[in-house]
Amino acid sequence: MFDDIADPDDDSVATMEGISKLCDHLGIDPLEDVKILVLLHKLQASSKPAQITREEWMNGCHNLGTDSINAFKALLPSLELGFMERAEFRDFFKFCFKFNLEGTHKTLDKELVVALVELTLNDRIAKDRLATFQEFLNITKDTSYNTITLDQWMSFLDFSLECPDLSQYDEEISAWPVLIDDYVDYSNGMKM
Amino acid sequence: MSDDKNLSHIITFEEGWGKQIKPGAVDVLEEILDNGFNNKEGKFFSNKSYIEVYTKCYDMCTQRAPYNHSRELYQKHGEIIRIYLQTKVLPAIQEKGIQGGKPLLVELQFRWNNHTIMNKWYAKFFTYLDRFYVKHHSLPSLIQAGLTSFKDNIYQQIKVGAKDAILKLIDQERDGEIIDKTLIKNTVELYEQMGMGGLDTYIEDLESKLLESTREYYAKKREEWITTDSTPEYLIKAEKVLKEESNRVKEYLNTATESKLLKVVEEEILEKVEPALLEKEGSGCKVLLANDKSEDLQRMFRLFSRLDNGLPPMASIVQEFISSMGHEILNQRQARLDSGEKDSNDDPQFVKALLALHEKYLGVITTDFSGHSEFHKALKDAFDDFVNKDIGNYTNAEFLSTFCDRVLKSGGEKLSEAEVEDNLEKVVQIFSYLTEKDRFAEIYRNQLAKRLLNQRSASDDLEKAMIAKLKMQCGTQFTAKLEGMLNDLAVGSDQKTEFETRMREHDTKMDFGVQVLTAGFWPTYPTPEVVIPTDMTQCLDIFSGWHSNKHQQRKLKWVYSLGNATVKAQFGKKTYDLQVSTLQAVALNALNSGTSMTFTELKKVLNLQDEILKPLMHSLSCCKYKVVSKTPSSKKILPTDSFIANSKFSCNMRKIRIPMASLEASHNSKLVEEDRTNAIEASIVRIMKARKTLAHVQLQAEVLSQLAFFKPNPRVIKKRIENLIERDYLERSADNPNVYNYLA
Numbered sequence: 043m044f045d046d047i048a049d050p051d052d053d054s055v056a057t058m059e060g061i062s063k064l065c066d067h068l069g070i071d072p073l074e075d076v077k078i079l080v081l082l083h084k085l086q087a088s089s090k091p092a093q094i095t096r097e098e099w100m101n102g103c104h105n106l107g108t109d110s111i112n113a114f115k116a117l118l119p120s121l122e123l124g125f126m127e128r129a130e131f132r133d134f135f136k137f138c139f140k141f142n143l144e145g146t147h148k149t150l151d152k153e154l155v156v157a158l159v160e161l162t163l164n165d166r167i168a169k170d171r172l173a174t175f176q177e178f179l180n181i182t183k184d185t186s187y188n189t190i191t192l193d194q195w196m197s198f199l200d201f202s203l204e205c206p207d208l209s210q211y212d213e214e215i216s217a218w219p220v221l222i223d224d225y226v227d228y229s230n231g232m233k234m
Numbered sequence: 235m236s237d238d239k240n241l242s243h244i245i246t247f248e249e250g251w252g253k254q255i256k257p258g259a260v261d262v263l264e265e266i267l268d269n270g271f272n273n274k275e276g277k278f279f280s281n282k283s284y285i286e287v288y289t290k291c292y293d294m295c296t297q298r299a300p301y302n303h304s305r306e307l308y309q310k311h312g313e314i315i316r317i318y319l320q321t322k323v324l325p326a327i328q329e330k331g332i333q334g335g336k337p338l339l340v341e342l343q344f345r346w347n348n349h350t351i352m353n354k355w356y357a358k359f360f361t362y363l364d365r366f367y368v369k370h371h372s373l374p375s376l377i378q379a380g381l382t383s384f385k386d387n388i389y390q391q392i393k394v395g396a397k398d399a400i401l402k403l404i405d406q407e408r409d410g411e412i413i414d415k416t417l418i419k420n421t422v423e424l425y426e427q428m429g430m431g432g433l434d435t436y437i438e439d440l441e442s443k444l445l446e447s448t449r450e451y452y453a454k455k456r457e458e459w460i461t462t463d464s465t466p467e468y469l470i471k472a473e474k475v476l477k478e479e480s481n482r483v484k485e486y487l488n489t490a491t492e493s494k495l496l497k498v499v500e501e502e503i504l505e506k507v508e509p510a511l512l513e514k515e516g517s518g519c520k521v522l523l524a525n526d527k528s529e530d531l532q533r534m535f536r537l538f539s540r541l542d543n544g545l546p547p548m549a550s551i552v553q554e555f556i557s558s559m560g561h562e563i564l565n566q567r568q569a570r571l572d573s574g575e576k577d578s579n580d581d582p583q584f585v586k587a588l589l590a591l592h593e594k595y596l597g598v599i600t601t602d603f604s605g606h607s608e609f610h611k612a613l614k615d616a617f618d619d620f621v622n623k624d625i626g627n628y629t630n631a632e633f634l635s636t637f638c639d640r641v642l643k644s645g646g647e648k649l650s651e652a653e654v655e656d657n658l659e660k661v662v663q664i665f666s667y668l669t670e671k672d673r674f675a676e677i678y679r680n681q682l683a684k685r686l687l688n689q690r691s692a693s694d695d696l697e698k699a700m701i702a703k704l705k706m707q708c709g710t711q712f713t714a715k716l717e718g719m720l721n722d723l724a725v726g727s728d729q730k731t732e733f734e735t736r737m738r739e740h741d742t743k744m745d746f747g748v749q750v751l752t753a754g755f756w757p758t759y760p761t762p763e764v765v766i767p768t769d770m771t772q773c774l775d776i777f778s779g780w781h782s783n784k785h786q787q788r789k790l791k792w793v794y795s796l797g798n799a800t801v802k803a804q805f806g807k808k809t810y811d812l813q814v815s816t817l818q819a820v821a822l823n824a825l826n827s828g829t830s831m832t833f834t835e836l837k838k839v840l841n842l843q844d845e846i847l848k849p850l851m852h853s854l855s856c857c858k859y860k861v862v863s864k865t866p867s868s869k870k871i872l873p874t875d876s877f878i879a880n881s882k883f884s885c886n887m888r889k890i891r892i893p894m895a896s897l898e899a900s901h902n903s904k905l906v907e908e909d910r911t912n913a914i915e916a917s918i919v920r921i922m923k924a925r926k927t928l929a930h931v932q933l934q935a936e937v938l939s940q941l942a943f944f945k946p947n948p949r950v951i952k953k954r955i956e957n958l959i960e961r962d963y964l965e966r967s968a969d970n971p972n973v974y975n976y977l978a
Contacts, residue, residue: 191960192960193966194956197966197971204971217930217972217973218971219952220953
């Protein structure tokens with residue numbers, strides 16, 4: 043199975059092209075459907091971004107018990123985000139960030155982040171929280187937010203789950219990244 | 235006495251008492267006390283009669299039982315006293331003192347004196363009882379018994395009346411009348427004596443009542459005065475009252491009463507109206523400060539110092555006042571800017587106003603408030619508040635530094651050395667209130683460099699003195715660079731002669747000197763790689779050779795944007811000495827041949843950027859001394875302009891200085907921000923390394939306490955923490971996102 047998606051120049055890895063091919067086989071749209079990411083996470087494709095090694099593939103398939111495309115297809119429904127426990131989702135969320143890094147970069151572009159949170163957080167956090175956050179990122183003129191760090195990425199998730207009520211937010215004592223402080227200012231400003 | 239006494243006459247009690255003691259002692263005594271002396275000498279008892287009675291008593295007490303009459307004698311002693319007091323003394327007192335007041339006290343004094351005499355005589359007569367009987371049966375001594383009798387029979391009956399009389403007299407004295415102080419003093423002694431060795435009786439029966447009536451008296455006075463008197467008037471009265479009460483105690487009360495009495499007076503007269511006094515319209519503390527009422531302020535301080543919490547409210551008003559004066563200075567600056575005055579980094583009027591304000595109120599605190607720390611704190615808090623408010627485009631840190639520059643550079647303000655140092659001392663005092671001390675340091679460093687490199691410093695000693703003052707305030711690290719700069723110049727002048735000797739060994743066409751700057755200490759200057767003529771490079775190479783021989787590890791980099799030269803120029807028949815910068819000299823040399831060169835050509839030949847070449851050529855061709863002619867002769871330098879040595883140049887003076895806008899050292903602000911970022915990060919890492927794990931709020935607090943020379947916004951600190959997380963120095967704790975862990 044791996045040979046089918048392996049990279050023509052280096053058959054020990056499958057890059058985005060190959061992964062895209064896999065999506066075709068499975069009948070899912072990689073841009074719209076988060077399941078491919080979930081699958082890659084479950085296969086533990088964590089060594090480098092945007093790829094999965096043959097070894098990871100073999101081990102992963104073995105663990106999941108998938109020996110054919112049909113087996114994968116059968117697995118698809120279980121890849122819904124709603125099934126994940128909080129801890130597992132957190133790991134997945136971290137994986138999403140890391141998997142989408144480009145080359146040696148350690149941060150993600152703002153635009154990609156806006157798209158990724160849509161994909162991953164859609165049913166996991168309050169809809170208005172997600173929407174205002176995306177809005178905030180799009181609107182902000184602060185150039186330091188053109189790229190987002192892993193700390194900021196993870197903090198947004200933790201923050202959204204821990205602090206559903208923004209009226210209680212106290213910037214003086216908060217250890218959340220400044221991005222969150224700015225976001226809260228923006229969000230409260232809108233409500234005024 | 236010997237035994238054979240018993241063989242002779244036994245004295246019965248009736249005999250001894252009835253025949254000898256009573257008529258010979260008791261009756262005589264009572265008679266004299268009641269009616270005065272009836273003999274010429276005024277003596278109570280002659281020696282003979284005294285010894286007779288004494289001996290009788292002695293005999294009666296030493297007879298063997300059952301003829302030992304000690305017990306009866308002792309009882310009789312108590313009885314005669316009691317009866318006398320009850321039948322003679324008390325009625326007399328009650329009669330004479332029926333209206334109370336002074337007559338009561340006079341009679342009481344008389345009777346008390348009498349009792350003292352009586353008590354003393356009886357004790358003398360019956361001494362023998364005291365020696366054995368009293369001791370053996372643990373009974374009160376004769377004197378003690380006498381006193382107790384007086385207390386029980388007289389004192390308890392009249393103590394209230396006497397107390398009322400005393401208090402009334404005291405109030406009269408307070409109202410200004412003359413009273414008999416001795417009378418009161420004697421009566422007070424009675425109360426003291428009635429305590430039988432302790433002061434409890436005095437305290438309970440007299441002192442406590444005195445305190446109550448004092449309180450009432452002064453409460454009334456306070457109500458009267460507070461409405462009619464201004465604060466200074468009131469305070470004068472209060473001070474007078476306290477002095478009077480203190481004297482009162484000394485004159486006729488027990489010393490233990492002083493502190494309690496004064497405390498009551500202070501409470502009623504001062505404590506209860508302190509706010510009203512401080513804030514009185516037209517005469518309160520603020521008004522006194524505004525009108526420099528030194529004496530009144532001193533008095534106010536003296537009086538409120540007596541209270542437990544008297545000074546803080548006063549200091550608070552002082553702080554507010556100084557703060558408002560400071561804000562007024564800020565407003566004046568704002569007003570000048572609003573009315574069109576140009577904003578620059580030099581505002582001596584503003585700085586002098588701040589210095590004057592500080593000096594004035596420092597003086598007020600020393601003179602009027604005895605230098606009390608509460609007021610020093612008020613001064614500090616007031617200055618902390620407004621010194622850090624910047625008006626206009628420049629910071630107060632910059633104004634202070636520029637003021638120092640004015641005062642330290644030659645040709646600046648005309649002041650004596652002592653005056654300069656005094657000014658510097660005062661500036662450092664204001665400096666101590668700045669939050670952004672690091673900004674001051676950076677600006678000061680740049681200005682110092684300018685002074686030193688352009689030889690515009692008036693006095694090396696004064697420069698050192700200022701740095702020493704800053705060092706005392708902020709520590710060695712703060713002034714390290716400044717000291718380094720001065721040191722470079724000192725070392726340079728030491729080595730100058732050595733190098734000059736070396737220079738003379740070579741045949742150079744010019745005199746040449748070098749100033750070596752240690753890179754870390756001085757501001758960063760542009761180092762254009764301009765093309766230097768060979769005559770000059772020869773000198774540079776000699777120096778480089780000599781220097782690297784002396785200091786092998788050091789690397790030299792020539793800063794052509796600094797330095798100056800004297801160029802001997804001949805225009806026509808006249809020669810001139812042109813004082814120019816290094817770059818100007820190089821440019822003049824390029825045009826020395828007399829041929830014309832365009833801007834672009836010069837740029838190529840000299841290898842200089844536009845930002846440097848333009849002002850350079852401008853200074854030589856468009857200013858006062860046009861040693862170079864420019865075509866076209868406009869004021870702007872364009873790449874198409876051409877330049878040629880001005881053969882027609884002429885001037886009256888022989889020595890001409892051609893100034894050029896000195897190239898700016900690297901911008902202050904950026905450096906300050908960079909240093910701050912580093913300082914915050916270093917602090918975070920230091921703290922986390924020691925603590926290993928720490929909550930956000932604590933980390934923030936510790937960082938702020940470690941940073942001495944500026945106060946960053948909490949957000950700035952947070953951003954640094956995030957940055958350190960990105961760089962894997964720290965991580966957020968998995969259990970609690972509010973806690974950080976140090977990553978080794």
